[in-house]
Amino acid sequence: MRLHSLTVTAFGPFAGTVELDVDALHDAGLFLLSGPTGAGKTTLLDAVVFALYGAVPGARRAAGHLRSDHADAGAAPEVVLELTVRGRRLRVRRRAAWDRPKRRGTGTVREQARVSVEELGCDGPQVLSTRLDEAGHLLRELVGMTQDQFCQVVLLPQGEFARFLRADADERRAILQTLFGTGRFAAVEAWLAERRRATARLVEELQGELEVSLGRVDQAAGDAARHGAAVADDAPPAAGPDDTAGAAGSHDPADTADTADTAGAGGPGDGAGADGADPAAGAPDPLTAAQDRVRRLSAAARAQADAAVVELRAARDREAAARAQAGDAAQLAADTADAQELERRRGALAAAAVERPRWTAERAAALRAAPVAGLLPVAAAAERAASTAGRARDAVRRELPGPLRGQPSPALGDLLAATRGELAVLEQLMAETAPTRWASDLARLTSTVAAERAAVDAAGLRRDALPQRRALLAAALDAAAAAAAEEPALERELAAARAARSAADEAAVLATQLTAAATRAQDLRGRGLDAKEAWLAARSRRLDAMAAELAAGLLPGDPCPVCGSAEHPAPALGGADAAVDEERARRSADAAEARAAAAAEQEAGLRARAAAAAARAGDDPAVLAARCTGLEARWVASRTAREEAARSRAALDALAEEERSTSAEVLRATGALAGLEAELAALGRERAAAEERRTAARGEDPDVEQRHARLGDLVHRVERVLDAERQAEATAARAAAAREEAEQAATAAGFPDAAAAAAASLPPAELAALETRLQALDREEAALAERLAEPRFSGGRLEALLGGDPEAPARELAAATEELARAAAALEGAVAAQGLASRRAVELEGLVLEVDDRVERLRPAQSDAVLAERLSRLVEGAGGDNALRMRLSAYVLAARLEQVAEAATERLQRMSSGRYSLVHSDGAGAGRGRAGLGLQVVDAWTGVARDPGTLSGGEAFTASLALALGLSDVVTAEAGGAVIETLFVDEGFGSLDEDTLDEVLDVLDGLREGGRAVGVVSHVAELRARVPVQVLVDKGRQGSSVSVTGLVPRGPGAAPAGDRASAGAAGSRTAA
Structure with a gap:
C-alpha cells in the first residue's frame, strides 16, 4: 500500500484546503512532520485513517467533532486520499457529517456523511461505490486490516506505539492472520x-x-x-x-x-x-x-x-356347538311369543268388526254432501258482500247536502254534468286573471324604472366631475415633464462619480497588498542574505577539505594529480560530503535570491498600480461615496418623473374618451326611462279590466277561487254516491245467484235442503281418518289370516304352543345364551x-x-x-500429542513471526549498537495459555532472554519501531500479503539519547532503498536539524497551514531518488 496525495478541507485545525504531495515525500524516503503542539501533525494522520475507515483513532474518535471551528460557515469537512493498494490506484473522497447553515432563514441543517471511492485507470476515473457500508467493506478488503490493526502496523498513533510488541498471543494472532492471509489454516481447524x-x-x-x-x-x-x-x-x-x-x-x-x-x-x-x-x-x-x-x-x-x-x-x-344350541332355543322362544301375539290380535279384530256398519254409513253420507258443502261458503260470502255494499251506499248519501240526499240517481247524474261545465269556465277565468301574474309584472317594471332613474342620475354626476379631473392631470403633466428634462445630465454626472469611487476602492485594496508585499520582500531579502552566507561558509569548508576530496578520487596504480606518485600510502580522510554540502547551499542561495527578486518586482508593480488608482479617484473615498449617493437619488427621482409624465398623458387621453361615453350613457338612460313608464301605465289598465270579470263570475261566493273549491267538492261527493249505488246493485245480484245454486245442488244429492247437506258433511281430516280406520281393519284381517296359515302354526302346533308353560322357552334360551357367551369369550x-x-x-x-x-x-x-x-x-493444541499446545494456524503464524523477529533484529541491533535482539518464543504463556506467538528480547550483554515489558521507555520505542519495520518487510515479501510502502511513526523520539537517535535515523533513512518511505511525527527540535525533508505544520488564529521544505524540484537533471534526501533544504513548497 502506497499513499500518493492527501487533501484536507475544513478538517480539525485546518480552516481551508491543505494539499500534501506524498509522492514527493516518497522520493526522499525519510521525512519529518514537525510543528508546535496542537498545530495538527497528528490530524494529518487522522485524515488518512478517516479517509480509509470513516473514523479517527484513539480517544479522538469519541469526541465526534471533526469539522474545523476556524472554517467558514459554509465549508464542508472533507478528506481526499489517493493511494495504490494491491496494484489498484484509488481516490477516496470522504465527507464527515456536519451542520450547515440553512439556505433560507436562520439555523442549521444536518448534512449526513458521504463517501466516494473511484478507481483511476487508463480510461479515466471509475466510481466503485458511494455507499458508506459498501465503501467501508471494499476498502477493508483491499487494505486487509481493520482500523486498529492499520494503526498498529502502518500508522502508529500517540500512546499506542508499543502495543504490538507487548501484545499477548491472541492480539498478535489477529493482526498477523489478517496481514499474511493465513485464514485457510484456521479454516482447516474449523473444518x-x-x-x-x-x-x-x-x-x-x-x-x-x-x-x-x-x-x-x-x-x-x-x-x-x-x-x-x-x-x-x-x-x-x-x-x-x-x-x-x-x-x-x-x-x-x-x-x-x-x-x-x-x-x-x-x-x-x-x-x-x-x-x-x-x-x-x-x-x-x-x-x-x-x-x-x-x-x-x-x-x-x-x-x-x-x-x-x-x-x-x-x-x-x-363356540360353534354353543351357537347351534342357542339358535334352537331362540327359535322356540320366538315361535311361542308369536303365537301369543296372534291370539291377542284375533281378539282385537273381533271387537272392531262390531263398529264397521256405522263407519260405512257415515262415510257414504259425507261423500254425497261434499259437492253441496263446497257451494255453501260461496253463498255466505256473497250475502255478506251485498250487506256491506248497502251500508256503504247509505253512508256516502248522508255526506250530500240536505236537499240532494233523497234525489234519485238520474237527477244526481244531470247535476254532476252541469257542475263539471261551470268548473271548466272558472278554471279558464282563474288562469287568465291570476293575481300573481299582475304582481310579478308590476314588481318587474317598478324595479326596472327605479334602476334606469338611478343610472340617469349617476351618469349626470360623472359628467359634471370630468372638468375638475382634467385640470388636475394637466398640472401633474407639466410638473413631471420639467423634472424629467434633467435625467441625461444627471446620468452623466453619476457615471463619472461611480468611476472615481471604484478607483478609490481599488487604491485602498492595493495599499493593503502593497504593505504585505513590502514586508514579504524585506523578509525574503534577509533570507537571501542568510542563504548566501551559508553557501560561502560551505564553500570555505570545501576548500579546507580539498585534499580529502582529491583523495576520494584516487585509484590504485593511477598517478596522483598533485604529486604524480602511483602509490597512495596515506590518502587524506574526511570531507567526503563537503562538495555535496556546498552544492546544496549554493542551490538554496540561488533559490532564495530568485524569490527575493520576484518579491521586489511584485512590490514595484503594486506600488505603480496604487498610484494610478489614487490619481483616478482624485478625492477622499468618503466624499466620493456621499457624492454618488446624492446623484443616485436625484437620477432615480428624474427617471421616476419621466415615467409619471407618460402615465399622465395616457390618463388625459382616457379622460377624453370617458367624457364621450358618459354623454352617450345619459341620453340612452333618459329614453329607456320614458318607455318603461308608458309600459307600467298600460299594465295598470289591463289589471282593472280583469278584476271586473272575476267579480261577475264569483256569484254568491266571496271570490272565484272559493266558488271553484265548493263546486269541486260537490262533484266529488256526487261521484261517490253514484259509484256506491252501482256497487250495491251488483253485489245483491251475485248473492241471490249463489243461494239458488246451493239449494239446487242439495236437492240433487238427495237432501231435503242445503242445511241438511251441511249437517251430513264432514271436515276433510275427519273423513280421511274414517277412511283410514276402515282400510286398516281390512288389512289387519288379511294379515292375520296369512300369519295363521304359516307352517309353524299349522297342524295343531299353534294350540300346542299356547297350551304349554309360557316361561319354559325363555329359561332354555337364557341358559343357551350364557353358554354361547362363555364360548365366544x-x-x-x-x-x-x-x-x-x-x-x-x-x-x-x-x-x-x-x-x-x-x-x-x-x-x-x-x-x-x-x-x-x-x-x-x-x-x-488441546491433545496430548501436541506438547506445545499450539494451534495449527498459530504454528503457521509462529513461522511468520519468527521471520518478523529476524527482520526486526537486523535493525534493532543497529539501533541498540548490537546489544538487543528479538527472538520468537514458542513457550506457553501464564497459567494454561497456549504457546506459539511469544516474543522475547535477548540482551547480548548478559545473554539472558527476557520479556519485552522489562525494557525502558527508549528501549521499548526502538524495539517497537524495529518490529514494525520488520513486519513491513516480511509482509512486503509475502506474495499473498498487503505491500506496505508508507509508514508513519507518531512521537516517541524524545525518549532516545543522541547516539541512539542517530542509529534509529540511519535505519529509517536506509528504507529508501526498498522504495518505502517513513514519516516521523515529532516536535523534537533535534530532529529538525537531522531530517532535511520536512512537512512543517504551523498554527494561527485563522487555522493551521502546511508547508514542505527540503524537496529537490523535479525536472530534467534532477538528482536520483537516492540522493534527494541528502540534497538539503534546496527549496520549499507551500501547500496551504
Whole structure:
C-alpha cells in the first residue's frame, strides 16, 4: 500500500484546503512532520485513517467533532486520499457529517456523511461505490486490516506505539492472520472441529437409534422376555451380569448407551481390535451380546405363536356347538311369543268388526254432501258482500247536502254534468286573471324604472366631475415633464462619480497588498542574505577539505594529480560530503535570491498600480461615496418623473374618451326611462279590466277561487254516491245467484235442503281418518289370516304352543345364551392371544434385522469419531500429542513471526549498537495459555532472554519501531500479503539519547532503498536539524497551514531518488 496525495478541507485545525504531495515525500524516503503542539501533525494522520475507515483513532474518535471551528460557515469537512493498494490506484473522497447553515432563514441543517471511492485507470476515473457500508467493506478488503490493526502496523498513533510488541498471543494472532492471509489454516481447524462435532452427533444419533430399537425389542417381547429360558438349550449364554443385554431379558437404554460408548472407545491408541471386541478377554463385545439376546427373544416369541394356534382351533369348535344350541332355543322362544301375539290380535279384530256398519254409513253420507258443502261458503260470502255494499251506499248519501240526499240517481247524474261545465269556465277565468301574474309584472317594471332613474342620475354626476379631473392631470403633466428634462445630465454626472469611487476602492485594496508585499520582500531579502552566507561558509569548508576530496578520487596504480606518485600510502580522510554540502547551499542561495527578486518586482508593480488608482479617484473615498449617493437619488427621482409624465398623458387621453361615453350613457338612460313608464301605465289598465270579470263570475261566493273549491267538492261527493249505488246493485245480484245454486245442488244429492247437506258433511281430516280406520281393519284381517296359515302354526302346533308353560322357552334360551357367551369369550381370548403372539414373533424377527443394521452402522461411525476427535484436538493444541499446545494456524503464524523477529533484529541491533535482539518464543504463556506467538528480547550483554515489558521507555520505542519495520518487510515479501510502502511513526523520539537517535535515523533513512518511505511525527527540535525533508505544520488564529521544505524540484537533471534526501533544504513548497 502506497499513499500518493492527501487533501484536507475544513478538517480539525485546518480552516481551508491543505494539499500534501506524498509522492514527493516518497522520493526522499525519510521525512519529518514537525510543528508546535496542537498545530495538527497528528490530524494529518487522522485524515488518512478517516479517509480509509470513516473514523479517527484513539480517544479522538469519541469526541465526534471533526469539522474545523476556524472554517467558514459554509465549508464542508472533507478528506481526499489517493493511494495504490494491491496494484489498484484509488481516490477516496470522504465527507464527515456536519451542520450547515440553512439556505433560507436562520439555523442549521444536518448534512449526513458521504463517501466516494473511484478507481483511476487508463480510461479515466471509475466510481466503485458511494455507499458508506459498501465503501467501508471494499476498502477493508483491499487494505486487509481493520482500523486498529492499520494503526498498529502502518500508522502508529500517540500512546499506542508499543502495543504490538507487548501484545499477548491472541492480539498478535489477529493482526498477523489478517496481514499474511493465513485464514485457510484456521479454516482447516474449523473444518476438523466441525467434523469432530458431526461424527460425535452421528454416533449419538446411531446410539439413540439402537437404544430405540432395543427398547422396541423389550416392548414387543412381553411374556417372551420372561420365558426366554425356555428356548433351546443350545442358545448362546449371556455376556455377564454387567452386560446391558444380559439373559435376564431386561433392557435399560442408558446401559445400552454406555456399552455403545465402551464399544466405540476401541479406536487407535486404546488397544481395541477393528471389530470392537476385546482380544485379551476373548468374549463378545456388548453390541454382539445385545444382538444374541434379541435373537433368543425372537425364537421364544415364535414358539409361543405356534402354541396359540392350537388353542385357537379348540376354542372355535366349542363356540360353534354353543351357537347351534342357542339358535334352537331362540327359535322356540320366538315361535311361542308369536303365537301369543296372534291370539291377542284375533281378539282385537273381533271387537272392531262390531263398529264397521256405522263407519260405512257415515262415510257414504259425507261423500254425497261434499259437492253441496263446497257451494255453501260461496253463498255466505256473497250475502255478506251485498250487506256491506248497502251500508256503504247509505253512508256516502248522508255526506250530500240536505236537499240532494233523497234525489234519485238520474237527477244526481244531470247535476254532476252541469257542475263539471261551470268548473271548466272558472278554471279558464282563474288562469287568465291570476293575481300573481299582475304582481310579478308590476314588481318587474317598478324595479326596472327605479334602476334606469338611478343610472340617469349617476351618469349626470360623472359628467359634471370630468372638468375638475382634467385640470388636475394637466398640472401633474407639466410638473413631471420639467423634472424629467434633467435625467441625461444627471446620468452623466453619476457615471463619472461611480468611476472615481471604484478607483478609490481599488487604491485602498492595493495599499493593503502593497504593505504585505513590502514586508514579504524585506523578509525574503534577509533570507537571501542568510542563504548566501551559508553557501560561502560551505564553500570555505570545501576548500579546507580539498585534499580529502582529491583523495576520494584516487585509484590504485593511477598517478596522483598533485604529486604524480602511483602509490597512495596515506590518502587524506574526511570531507567526503563537503562538495555535496556546498552544492546544496549554493542551490538554496540561488533559490532564495530568485524569490527575493520576484518579491521586489511584485512590490514595484503594486506600488505603480496604487498610484494610478489614487490619481483616478482624485478625492477622499468618503466624499466620493456621499457624492454618488446624492446623484443616485436625484437620477432615480428624474427617471421616476419621466415615467409619471407618460402615465399622465395616457390618463388625459382616457379622460377624453370617458367624457364621450358618459354623454352617450345619459341620453340612452333618459329614453329607456320614458318607455318603461308608458309600459307600467298600460299594465295598470289591463289589471282593472280583469278584476271586473272575476267579480261577475264569483256569484254568491266571496271570490272565484272559493266558488271553484265548493263546486269541486260537490262533484266529488256526487261521484261517490253514484259509484256506491252501482256497487250495491251488483253485489245483491251475485248473492241471490249463489243461494239458488246451493239449494239446487242439495236437492240433487238427495237432501231435503242445503242445511241438511251441511249437517251430513264432514271436515276433510275427519273423513280421511274414517277412511283410514276402515282400510286398516281390512288389512289387519288379511294379515292375520296369512300369519295363521304359516307352517309353524299349522297342524295343531299353534294350540300346542299356547297350551304349554309360557316361561319354559325363555329359561332354555337364557341358559343357551350364557353358554354361547362363555364360548365366544374364550374364542375372542384365543384369537387375541394368537394375534398378539403372531405379531410379536413377526415384529421381533424384523427387529433382529433392524438391530443388526444399527450395530453395523454404529461400529464404523465410532471409529470415525475417535479419529476426528484426536485430529481436531491435535490441530487445536488441546491433545496430548501436541506438547506445545499450539494451534495449527498459530504454528503457521509462529513461522511468520519468527521471520518478523529476524527482520526486526537486523535493525534493532543497529539501533541498540548490537546489544538487543528479538527472538520468537514458542513457550506457553501464564497459567494454561497456549504457546506459539511469544516474543522475547535477548540482551547480548548478559545473554539472558527476557520479556519485552522489562525494557525502558527508549528501549521499548526502538524495539517497537524495529518490529514494525520488520513486519513491513516480511509482509512486503509475502506474495499473498498487503505491500506496505508508507509508514508513519507518531512521537516517541524524545525518549532516545543522541547516539541512539542517530542509529534509529540511519535505519529509517536506509528504507529508501526498498522504495518505502517513513514519516516521523515529532516536535523534537533535534530532529529538525537531522531530517532535511520536512512537512512543517504551523498554527494561527485563522487555522493551521502546511508547508514542505527540503524537496529537490523535479525536472530534467534532477538528482536520483537516492540522493534527494541528502540534497538539503534546496527549496520549499507551500501547500496551504
